Amino acid sequence: MNKHQIAHILEEMADLLEISGENPFKVRAYQNAARSIDSLSEDLEELIQNNQLIEVKGIGKNIAAHVQDLLETDTFPEYEKLKKTIPAGLLECLKIPGMGAKKAKLLWKKLGVTSIEEVERACQEGKVESLQGFGKKSQEKIFQSIERSRKYEGRHLFPTVHEVAKHLLSDLRQISGVLRAELAGSLRRHTETVKDIDIVVSSASIPNVIKVFLQLPQIDQVTNKGTTKVSVILHRGINVDVRFVSEKEFPSAWHHFTGSKAHNVALRSRAKDRDMKISEYGLFHMKGKRAVPVPCKDEEVLYKKLGLDFIPPELREEMGEIEAAEKHELPVLIERADLKGCLHVHTTYSDGRGTLEEMALAAKACGLSYIGISDHSKAAHYAGGMQIADVRRQSAEIDELNAKLKGIRILKGIEVDILADGSLDYDDDVLASFEFVIASIHSRFSLSESEMTKRICTALAHPLVNILAHPTGRLLLSREPYQVNIPEVIACAAEYGKVIELNCNPRRFEIDWRWGPLMKEKGVKTVLSPDAHGPEQIANVDYGIGIGRKAWFEKKDVVNCLTVAQLLKHFSR
DNA sequence: GCCGTTTTCGGCCCGACTGTTTTCAGTCG
Ligand SMILES: Nc1nc2c(ncn2[C@H]2C[C@H](O)[C@@H](COP(=O)(O)OP(=O)(O)OP(=O)(O)O)O2)c(=O)[nH]1
Ligand SMILES: [Mg+2]
Ligand SMILES: [Mg+2]
Ligand SMILES: [Zn+2]
Numbered sequence: 250m251n252k253h254q255i256a257h258i259l260e261e262m263a264d265l266l267e268i269s270g271e272n273p274f275k276v277r278a279y280q281n282a283a284r285s286i287d288s289l290s291e292d293l294e295e296l297i298q299n300n301q302l303i304e305v306k307g308i309g310k311n312i313a314a315h316v317q318d319l320l321e322t323d324t325f326p327e328y329e330k331l332k333k334t335i336p337a338g339l340l341e342c343l344k345i346p347g348m349g350a351k352k353a354k355l356l357w358k359k360l361g362v363t364s365i366e367e368v369e370r371a372c373q374e375g376k377v378e379s380l381q382g383f384g385k386k387s388q389e390k391i392f393q394s395i396e397r398s399r400k401y402e403g404r405h406l407f408p409t410v411h412e413v414a415k416h417l418l419s420d421l422r423q424i425s426g427v428l429r430a431e432l433a434g435s436l437r438r439h440t441e442t443v444k445d446i447d448i449v450v451s452s453a454s455i456p457n458v459i460k461v462f463l464q465l466p467q468i469d470q471v472t473n474k475g476t477t478k479v480s481v482i483l484h485r486g487i488n489v490d491v492r493f494v495s496e497k498e499f500p501s502a503w504h505h506f507t508g509s510k511a512h513n514v515a516l517r518s519r520a521k522d523r524d525m526k527i528s529e530y531g532l533f534h535m536k537g538k539r540a541v542p543v544p545c546k547d548e549e550v551l552y553k554k555l556g557l558d559f560i561p562p563e564l565r566e567e568m569g570e571i572e573a574a575e576k577h578e579l580p581v582l583i584e585r586a587d588l589k590g591c592l593h594v595h596t597t598y599s600d601g602r603g604t605l606e607e608m609a610l611a612a613k614a615c616g617l618s619y620i621g622i623s624d625h626s627k628a629a630h631y632a633g634g635m636q637i638a639d640v641r642r643q644s645a646e647i648d649e650l651n652a653k654l655k656g657i658r659i660l661k662g663i664e665v666d667i668l669a670d671g672s673l674d675y676d677d678d679v680l681a682s683f684e685f686v687i688a689s690i691h692s693r694f695s696l697s698e699s700e701m702t703k704r705i706c707t708a709l710a711h712p713l714v715n716i717l718a719h720p721t722g723r724l725l726l727s728r729e730p731y732q733v734n735i736p737e738v739i740a741c742a743a744e745y746g747k748v749i750e751l752n753c754n755p756r757r758f759e760i761d762w763r764w765g766p767l768m769k770e771k772g773v774k775t776v777l778s779p780d781a782h783g784p785e786q787i788a789n790v791d792y793g794i795g796i797g798r799k800a801w802f803e804k805k806d807v808v809n810c811l812t813v814a815q816l817l818k819h820f821s822r
Numbered sequence: 823g824c825c826g827t828t829t830t831c832g833g834c835c836c837g838a839c840t841g842t843t844t845t846c847a848g849t850c851g
Contacts, residue, residue, distance in 0.1 A: 271823095274834055278823035309824050347840085349849050382848090387841060434851090447851085475839050478851085490851070492838095505836090510851075517835040528836055 252286050252293045255319045259283035264340050265331040267350035281307040290767045292736040338364035346394050369395050401486050404442040408755045408792055413485055414446045424461045426454040428496050433506035437562045439795030441758040442725055445488035449506050451499040498530055500547050505529035511567035563798040582798040587810045592621030593778035598643050599624035600632035602783040605646055611784035613657040619813040621660040623687045626674035628666040658813050660684045669693045671707025680713040685820050689718035698732035706741040715820045719752045720760050735764055743771040748808055753793025754780040765800025776808045
């Protein structure tokens with residue numbers, strides 16, 4: 250069982266405890282522990298072996314024992330016991346928006362329903378409205394909520410939502426009476442996938458602005474509407490939360506709505522320790538029961554009043570950023586302007602849509618001064634992998650283009666398949682003809698974790714390999730990562746001085762940003778790669794920057810911030 | 823269940839919205 254599966258069981262345990270009526274803080278303890286395990290940037294088994302699991306924040310003696318049980322036996326006694334008393338289908342019901350543990354339990358106890366379908370039927374048959382605490386309206390609301398969540402549930406890729414959000418934001422800014430409107434939530438924090446669009450708006454005439462906003466043509470339905478916030482669903486099937494505040498409240502509201510939740514909670518408890526209070530309305534000094542406002546003209550001041558350096562939104566995940574801000578040890582995060590070139594680009598020589606020249610010009614248009622071409626190798630039939638003769642032809646064409654083109658240097662590279670045994674898809678003499686070699690896996694995904702790890706480490710040990718690309722093969726929202734021990738791969742990359750890619754294709758966005766701090770600790774560098782299969786995809790790096798920042802990467806950690814001469818030297822070529 | 827140089831007990835972020843209630847519980851962000 251891997252840590253994500255373990256985190257999932259702990260989440261489930263929290264739900265079971267909540268339904269069973271346990272102390273809410275105990276429920277939260279399990280939720281916190283799940284979050285900690287999920288975002289752990291160390292190897293779980295190693296932590297357990299060294300008895301260091303209880304040192305992880307949010308994990309104490311009890312949950313540590315459960316985690317060890319889960320790792321060894323895929324379950325733990327308390328979990329089994331609770332599962333026997335609560336039907337599995339009831340947990341699914343908690344996914345219905347508006348349906349929490351209390352309501353689900355009541356429906357189960359009074360009506361015997363144990364699945365979403367049964368809740369739906371109970372609503373249709375009018376059995377819900379007569380229950381204590383329910384009524385006609387809430388019955389109808391539950392029914393609607395089920396229908397809606399079937400249609401609109403789930404997360405989205407970042408760029409899809411970001412495009413929609415930008416348009417919505419500019420429409421909002423044109424509404425008369427709107428002073429400021431900004432993106433918040435996971436979009437502002439640049440998470441790899443997002444659930445909804447969160448926006449904060451300031452205005453002196455909120456009721457009117459809300460009225461006009463709700464008339465925007467892209468809105469399909471309104472799901473919530475109060476005096477300070479509204480929730481809608483767009484025709485595109487994307488949920489939107491908008492919070493309306495006064496201009497004075499804007500900084501704290503923006504901060505609140507940016508999150509993450511865990512970051513907010515940690516910061517608020519820090520404020521409390523200092524006799525202060527944070528809410529979306531501002532920072533306050535507590536004088537007994539009285540809350541005296543502490544004016545904060547922007548987020549920087551807010552952090553400062555709490556004794557912290559400004560924390561960039563991408564880092565606000567409660568993953569060590571508050572401790573670092575206190576010690577003035579936050580990284581100076583990479584910015585788009587730091588990128589001097591890009592590697593990992595496909596052309597018509599394999600499965601790309603752009604010619605060499607088109608891709609080179611696209612990179613130049615993005616302000617880059619070099620572009621590293623890396624088409625697929627011969628084993629990649631699925632992607633028109635290059636035969637040796639193709640490699641020769643491409644090399645000659647690159648020479649011609651480099652003589653002809655100004656302001657962009659084309660580097661000769663390859664994305665060579667790592668075969669099942671860890672060997673590479675070309676002989677060394679062919680590999681030696683490139684200026685850089687990217688190695689990656691495109692076949693035989695279902696090896697065991699140890700086999701896969703060994704396979705990758707064998708490839709990394711090859712002296713001609715420079716970069717490991719997309720190290721888990723995940724496709725966000727569609728394909729699970731293959732099993733591989735990332736801490737071992739990072740250790741191996743450190744040993745051989747190899748680079749691990751941050752693939753900026755929005756469906757990949759990996760190596761996962763959560764491993765960034767471990768890579769930095771081990772001295773492993775990364776490269777922000779577009780993995781472009783067409784000229785417009787060079788711009789993938791624009792979105793990748795946000796993920797790179799989430800990974801705590803600085804300019805010095807990213808090899809395509811080097812000049813072409815420095816880069817080739819880094820690769821010893 | 824977790825946590826702690828103010829504490830090993832007694833806290834655990836804080837507020838909006840909805841529908842039900844007759845003053846608030848449940849759910850969510
Ligand atoms: N203080 C506090 N803030 C919260 C809480 N829940 C959510 N928030 C704030 C921080 C979140 O980033 C923000 C938006 O909530 P969302 O549910 O949309 O989550 P977020 O955008 O972070 O991620 P997601 O939408 O899932 O991609 O609201 C909470 O329980 N307490
Ligand atoms: Mg959100
Ligand atoms: Mg939201
Ligand atoms: Zn690839």
